[in-house]
Amino acid sequence: xxxxxxxxxxxxxxxxxxxxxxxxxxxxxxxxxxxxxxxxxxxxxxxxxxxxxxxxxxxxxxxxxxxxxxxxxxxxxxxxxxxxxxxxxxxxxxxxxxxxxxxxxxxxxxxxxxxxxxxxxxxxxxxxxxxxxxxxxxxxxxxxxxxxxxxxxxxxxxxxxxxxxxxxxxxxxxxxxxxxxxxxxxxxxxxxxxxxxxxxxxxxxxxxxxxxxxxxxxxxxxxxxxxxxxxxxxxxxxxxxxxxxxxxxxxxxxxxxxxxxxxxxxxxxxxxxxxxxxxxxxxxxxxxxxxxxxxxxxxxxxxxxxxxxxxxxxxxxxxxxxxxxxxxxxxxxxxxxxxxxxxxxxxxxxxxxxxxxxxxxxxxxxxxxxxxxxxxxxxxxxxxxxxxxxxxxxxxxxxxxxxxxxxxxxxxxxxxxxxxxxxxx
Amino acid sequence: xxxxxxxxxxxxxxxxxxxxxxxxxxxxxxxxxxxxxxxxxxxxxxxxxxxxxxxxxxxxxxxxxxxxxxxxxxxxxxxxxxxxxxxxxxxxxxxxxxxxxxxxxxxxxxxxxxxxxxxxxxxxxxxxxxxxxxxxxxxxxxxxxxxxxxxxxxxxxxxxxxxxxxxxxxxxxxxxxxxxxxxxxxxxxxxxxxxxxxxxxxxxxxxxxxxxxxxxxxxxxxxxxxxxxxxxxxxxxxxxxxxxxxxxxxxxxxxxxxxxxxxxxxxxxxxxxxxxxxxxxxxxxxxxxxxxxxxxxxxxxxxxxxxxxxxxxxxxxxxxxxxxxxxxxxxxxxxxxxxxxxxxxxxxxxxxxxxxxxxxxxxxxxxxxxxxxxxxxxxxxxxxxxxxxxxxxxxxxxxxxxxxxxxxxxxxxxxxxxxxxxxxxxxxxxxxxxxxxxxxxxxxxxxxxxxxxxxxxxxxxxxxxxxxxxxxxxxxxxxxxxxxxxxxxxxxxxxxxxxxxxxxxxxxxxxxxxxxxxxxxxxxxxxxxxxxxxxxxxxxx
Numbered sequence: 001x002x003x004x005x006x007x008x009x010x011x012x013x014x015x016x017x018x019x020x021x022x023x024x025x026x027x028x029x030x031x032x033x034x035x036x037x038x039x040x041x042x043x044x045x046x047x048x049x050x051x052x053x054x055x056x057x058x059x060x061x062x063x064x065x066x067x068x069x070x071x072x073x074x075x076x077x078x079x080x081x082x083x084x085x086x087x088x089x090x091x092x093x094x095x096x097x098x099x100x101x102x103x104x105x106x107x108x109x110x111x112x113x114x115x116x117x118x119x120x121x122x123x124x125x126x127x128x129x130x131x132x133x134x135x136x137x138x139x140x141x142x143x144x145x146x147x148x149x150x151x152x153x154x155x156x157x158x159x160x161x162x163x164x165x166x167x168x169x170x171x172x173x174x175x176x177x178x179x180x181x182x183x184x185x186x187x188x189x190x191x192x193x194x195x196x197x198x199x200x201x202x203x204x205x206x207x208x209x210x211x212x213x214x215x216x217x218x219x220x221x222x223x224x225x226x227x228x229x230x231x232x233x234x235x236x237x238x239x240x241x242x243x244x245x246x247x248x249x250x251x252x253x254x255x256x257x258x259x260x261x262x263x264x265x266x267x268x269x270x271x272x273x274x275x276x277x278x279x280x281x282x283x284x285x286x287x288x289x290x291x292x293x294x295x296x297x298x299x300x301x302x303x304x305x306x307x308x309x310x311x312x313x314x315x316x317x318x319x320x321x322x323x324x325x326x327x328x329x330x331x332x333x334x335x336x337x338x339x340x341x342x343x344x345x346x347x348x349x350x351x352x353x354x355x356x357x358x359x360x361x362x363x364x365x366x367x368x369x370x371x372x373x374x375x376x377x378x379x380x381x382x383x384x385x386x387x388x389x390x391x392x393x394x395x396x397x398x399x400x401x402x403x404x405x406x407x408x409x410x411x412x413x414x415x416x417x418x419x420x421x422x423x424x425x
Numbered sequence: 426x427x428x429x430x431x432x433x434x435x436x437x438x439x440x441x442x443x444x445x446x447x448x449x450x451x452x453x454x455x456x457x458x459x460x461x462x463x464x465x466x467x468x469x470x471x472x473x474x475x476x477x478x479x480x481x482x483x484x485x486x487x488x489x490x491x492x493x494x495x496x497x498x499x500x501x502x503x504x505x506x507x508x509x510x511x512x513x514x515x516x517x518x519x520x521x522x523x524x525x526x527x528x529x530x531x532x533x534x535x536x537x538x539x540x541x542x543x544x545x546x547x548x549x550x551x552x553x554x555x556x557x558x559x560x561x562x563x564x565x566x567x568x569x570x571x572x573x574x575x576x577x578x579x580x581x582x583x584x585x586x587x588x589x590x591x592x593x594x595x596x597x598x599x600x601x602x603x604x605x606x607x608x609x610x611x612x613x614x615x616x617x618x619x620x621x622x623x624x625x626x627x628x629x630x631x632x633x634x635x636x637x638x639x640x641x642x643x644x645x646x647x648x649x650x651x652x653x654x655x656x657x658x659x660x661x662x663x664x665x666x667x668x669x670x671x672x673x674x675x676x677x678x679x680x681x682x683x684x685x686x687x688x689x690x691x692x693x694x695x696x697x698x699x700x701x702x703x704x705x706x707x708x709x710x711x712x713x714x715x716x717x718x719x720x721x722x723x724x725x726x727x728x729x730x731x732x733x734x735x736x737x738x739x740x741x742x743x744x745x746x747x748x749x750x751x752x753x754x755x756x757x758x759x760x761x762x763x764x765x766x767x768x769x770x771x772x773x774x775x776x777x778x779x780x781x782x783x784x785x786x787x788x789x790x791x792x793x794x795x796x797x798x799x800x801x802x803x804x805x806x807x808x809x810x811x812x813x814x815x816x817x818x819x820x821x822x823x824x825x826x827x828x829x830x831x832x833x834x835x836x837x838x839x840x841x842x843x844x845x846x847x848x849x850x851x852x853x854x855x856x857x858x859x860x861x862x863x864x865x866x867x868x869x870x871x872x873x874x875x876x877x878x879x880x881x882x883x884x885x886x887x888x889x890x891x892x893x894x895x896x897x898x899x900x901x902x903x904x905x906x907x908x909x910x911x912x913x914x915x916x917x918x919x920x921x922x923x924x925x926x927x928x929x930x931x932x933x934x935x936x937x938x939x940x941x942x943x944x945x946x947x948x949x950x951x952x953x954x955x956x957x958x959x960x961x962x963x964x965x966x
Contacts, residue, residue, distance in 0.1 A: 204935055206935050210681075210886075211884075213812075224633055225633050226637065238894070241886040245795070255541050255545045271790020273792055273795065278498070383538065
């Protein structure tokens with residue numbers, strides 16, 4: 001039996017405590033899991049789902065008898081989409097609540113904000129969102145995709161015969177660190193593949209950009225040049241709905257100018273009428289439409305937990321699932337929740353993922369997993385049209401940025417470093 | 426009702442396939458045709474592509490339903506014998522012959538997958554086949570589509586179509602596409618003649634075609650020269666069209682800003698209340714549209730669901746207006762004359778409203794569909810595309826503005842409102858119930874924000890954060906236009922929209938926005954009371 005009481009204050013913090021009434025497990029002190037996702041403000045739209053996913057996993061593990069004979073307790077805080085508040089809340093979780101692990105963050109700027117806190121206090125963060133890479137912290141495990149697990153394969157697909165042999169590229173993104181870094185990598189990659197600079201159009205828009213008329217008209221003109229054109233979209237969050245609406249209204253169809261998005265999943269599509277978007281693409285490591293027994297169970301578990309049959313699953317949820325499973329396995333293996341011991345036990349940890357494959361944690365703190373390309377369907381789901389043959393190992397540092405290509409991330413002997421040119425030992 | 430529609434649709438599909446079958450060609454061709462249709466349902470994308478292209482070349486109209494079905498994702502494969510089937514809802518038809526099979530168990534059939542490359546090949550094939558379709562719109566679209574693939578085969582098909590076509594608009598489109606094919610290849614005179622006919626147009630496609638020719642080293646020099654000259658005139662036309670397009674987009678953005686700001690022009694402009702929860706009133710309107718849409722989908726027959734938007738407008742006005750009056754009666758009336766307190770209180774209210782909506786509807790975006798009559802658009806002149814929803818919003822915005830002006834100028838409520846604004850004490854002395862007028866005025870402003878929410882749900886997100894996107898812009902418009910002046914709000918919104926859109930192509934979206942902000946700051950330094958200053962209570966404070 002679970003009782004979840006949530007206190008919602010206006011400008012203040014939202015706190016939630018999960019109280020359990022399990023008899024036998026109650027004697028030992030609980031293992032505490034911190035949840036650091038925004039429940040209010042602009043990012044609440046994406047992050048509340050991840051908070052619920054962690055709660056679902058905690059619920060699940062307690063039903064199975066807890067971890068190391070102790071029950072697991074989730075400590076939920078609300079950083080309210082406020083980047084400095086993320087750092088304060090992280091400190092509160094580690095120092096005051098004494099949590100053993102934290103699952104949290106969505107935007108890269110929030111991750112960058114909490115990074116010094118986790119490194120200073122030797123905490124452990126699981127970060128579940130696809131991001132721009134160029135980072136490997138000793139205290140963070142990245143379970144989302146790095147650019148070589150999402151952006152590069154997606155572009156390669158579009159260049160292939162099956163993807164339509166695209167020759168001209170629009171790189172459209174929201175103006176912040178993730179799109180800027182991803183587009184830098186993509187631009188270098190495209191140029192390495194012989195694409196002329198005149199065939200690349202880069203465009204940035206502010207957060208929450210709502211008037212896309214000019215940009216969509218520009219894309220239309222750029223695409224009228226006779227060469228096959230595609231849009232690579234790193235447009236984030238709220239700006240996507242008006243963007244796709246404008247595309248549909250301007251009559252840009254996927255067969256003429258396909259848009260491949262890295263931040264649009266099932267959850268985002270729930271807010272859009274997809275009838276006019278059929279054929280536009282997204283690249284992820286997971287789609288709800290993946291057919292696998294683990295995924296069927298995952299979807300069933302989610303719908304039962306959230307008590308709503310219409311809710312969808314998406315890639316960051318799957319990454320949260322993988323991260324949580326891996327952490328519990330590592331804790332069991334280490335026999336303790338001590339951060340240093342768990343970190344050592346994490347390397348090589350394997351989880352059968354809902355995406356239908358076995359994902360492995362590497363010593364650069366990133367996963368190996370395959371890449372899927374999905375086409376938007378009229379029912380708001382994705383149909384998988386292409387996938388890599390096997391798992392792709394994440395590069396923490398991109399091969400296509402000269403100064404990054406030299407760096408290695410490896411947290412085991414003799415390297416023990418996240419950004420070194422030479423081993424430390 | 427709905428089963429009848431489904432029935433009718435099923436009959437229509439069956440007759441289309443049967444009709445197509447009646448037009449069948451010779452027996453030898455028929456065998457090849459059957460084979461190709463079977464290949465369409467193959468597992469291999471290369472084979473499917475090949476079949477789609479060959480079917481186009483075959484010129485057999487029977488292929489149209491199968492090709493369309495593959496492109497739309499309604500082509501299925503019967504697992505037992507590999508035959509291609511077309512699905513219509515739960516019913517299936519054989520793609521060859523059109524035999525109706527009724528409903529089949531889901532395990533017996535498998536959906537045939539398409540990708541964008543295949544869809545491209547299909548639309549090229551369809552355009553060749555569709556040039557001879559019975560449907561006028563299909564022929565017109567096909568004639569236009571042919572422009573994109575100016576091959577000799579397309580040209581031959583166009584020449585044939587030219588002879589049989591009667592419709593003047595389609596004839597123009599065919600000639601246009603034919604010209605494109607002629608510009609590429611043929612005798613020098615023909616090419617020169619084709620270029621000459623294209624010089625006046627402002628179609629970016631023509632521009633690319635001619636650029637290609639003028640850069641083509643194999644083309645005769647006189648053809649290249651003619652193409653280059655034609656390009657100059659096209660560039661000039663394109664530049665003019667580009668500015669016109671930007672101005673239209675500016676007016677469209679202005680109309681969105683105006684809608685968002687017009688309620689604020691009443692509450693802030695007329696009453697002097699700094700209402701930070703104004704954006705949330707817009708959000709409430711958008712959520713009302715969402716709720717009405719759900720109810721309409723459940724209650725109304727399919728054809729009328731699109732009208733949910735019309736029904737939403739008055740309901741959103743009432744809902745947001747009622748919330749506005751409630752806020753005024755319970756919070757704001759105690760804070761008149763204390764702008765800082767009002768600001769903080771309404772900001773708190775905005776957070777409460779956001780979180781309330783998040784708790785009721787959850788944090789996810791909600792889908793508010795564009796009704797069919799608001800989807801898509803039309804090309805006013807080549808290269809200048811006008812989207813229906815933008816046009817409707819501009820018209821709607823003007824209607825709202827006229828209604829407010831009428832309300833303020835022609836009704837006793839409007840008179841009372843203006844009286845209270847200009848001199849509260851005098852108005853009270855004349856027997857005007859100022860407290861009631863305050864509540865109603867605030868309700869009016871909030872209700873207008875609700876209406877704006879319905880309109881904005883058509884161009885953007887419906888999420889709890891909807892309001893925060895528009896609140897800053899709304900204040901900018903009102904302050905820029907001049908507090909307390911509706912004309913100022915109109916001019917302010919339109920000029921901000923147009924300035925923004927003229928700057929965007931030059932400076933980019935991010936810098937454009939920065940430039941507009943800097944401009945407004947400088948402008949307010951020069952004219953603190955905005956474009957149109959007003960005398961009265963607001964002006965005194």
